[in-house]
Amino acid sequence: MNAKFFLIALLLSSSASAQGVSPATTREVGQLFKVLAQSNCEFSRNGSWYAAPKASEHLQRKYDYLQKKGLVTSTESFIELAATKSSMSGTPYQVRCGNAAPVSSQSWFTGKLRELRN
Secondary structure, three states: OHHHHHHHHHHHHHHHHHOOOOHHHHHHHHHHHHHHHHOOEEEEEOOEEEEHHHHHHHHHHHHHHHHHOOOOOOHHHHHHHHOOEOOOOOOEOEEEEOOOOOEEHHHHHHHHHHHHHO
16 A cells, blocks of 8 residues: 555656756746846846846746756755855855846855745
């Protein structure tokens, strides 16, 4: 009996991951891209500052890649895997808005996600 239950659970979890991310995750990540692109902020990647729309495009490519690999399971996992640091150098990303001091992109995106959910 336990073996049957385990097999059914395994099949259900496999089909869920094969289907990709949830509609809620897709919506939230899309909203985060839009919030970044429409902000007047700059995005630091590997020591260079980029305009927000350019940064949003870069993160969209990373998201697409990770999604195809089945690695994005939630909006938080997108932030952790794609929007926190360079995949190549490991250098943390930063966001700078106006004259404010730069903040880690992880805290910026987490804050924006919190705002979207409230």
